[in-house]
């Protein structure tokens with residue numbers, strides 16, 4: 508595509524975004540297209556609190572991951588499975604697959620791990636994250652923004668004033684909650700990492716104290732050998 512064509516495509520997209528923003532009307536058609544290619548979903552403290560209150564936190568734990576952005580900030584995300592795992596359909600048999608370290612960039616258009624394709628439904632609808640409740644509307648602190656112009660629900664008639672108000676309030680809450688968790692997460696991460704390290708050290712010391720003299724000597728020899736082999 509030439510540069511001029513590219514510019515005109517961007518202008519059209521901006522115009523389309525502007526038009527839809529000015530006259531925003533929405534009714535979810537439950538086509539589930541968003542669940543099928545949602546990619547990583549940001550999770551907030553609001554979600555964690557709701558899940559804890561409703562005693563369903565354990566259902567989400569296998570899919571939660573802390574993602575450190577290149578800028579240094581951190582997000583808690585609901586991580587999709589990679590296509591490889593999806594093809595093998597291992598999600599229900601082995602949820603720990605969700606912990607595999609596939610780079611996030613490869614997961615941007617992947618199916619939400621909590622969407623069941625065969626039954627065509629969200630497995631956690633009553634407890635779905637805040638981000639799903641406000642989709643496809645977002646608030647960036649100043650403006651509302653439509654994040655998915657292809658969502659067929661946009662432009663659907665029948666949205667009441669109260670529904671619009673509620674959707675805007677949910678988008679604002681999402682923005683507030685994202686800020687809240689981005690402040691809390693690095694602090695919590697440091698505290699938890701430190702505690703995990705301390706526990707590991709404690710366990711090591713305990714294990715060492717229970718070792719026989721002979722085993723301790725063997726371990727010393729292994730350490731000395733490893734040190735000698737280290738490049739200088």
Ligand code: SF4
Pocket residue numbers: 534535536537538539540541542642643657658659660661
């Ligand atoms: S939010 Fe949009 S894409 Fe998602 S299910 Fe509703 S209509 Fe479909």
Ligand code: SF4
Pocket residue numbers: 541542545548619620621622623628629630631632635636639
């Ligand atoms: S949690 Fe439910 S509503 Fe949200 S993306 Fe996953 S399947 Fe869709």
